[in-house]
Amino acid sequence: MARYQYLCRECGPWIVVLPMGTAEAARRCPxxxxxxxxxxxxxxLNLMDRRLGRLRRRExxxxxxxxxxxxxxxxxxxxxATDPRHVTLPRP
Ligand SMILES: [Zn+2]
Known part of the structure; x- marks a missing residue:
């Protein structure tokens, strides 16, 4: 999905999310x-989550x-251990 921006003369810019390559040259203002x-x-690109961006760059x-x-x-x-009894528990 991609974000496409349209400009209405009355209302200003607005954004619609559509499958990539399906945006028309003109649409009706919602x-x-x-x-x-x-x-x-x-x-x-700045909308990507920072952790996801780091992982994608690493990949x-x-x-x-x-x-x-x-x-x-x-x-x-x-x-x-915060509880002293936990120290006596078996460790993996
Ligand atoms: Zn409008």
Missing amino acids: ACGGRSKRQWTAPS EAGRDVPEVTTAVPPAARRRP
Whole structure:
């Protein structure tokens, strides 16, 4: 899905989400029903979630030069037990 922006002379710019490549040159304004022309805008790349963007960049970088693990990753830090009885419980 892609976001397309249209400009209504009465209401101003408005956005519609449509499948990519299906946007028409003009649509009816959802507010007033007037004719709205499509506007060409920059892709909305800044709307992507930061974590998703980081993962996608990492995936793209790994296509040509895969990441190689050269060392054992550090062990996860275990939180200290708040209840002293937890210390006596068996560990996996
Ligand atoms: Zn309008």
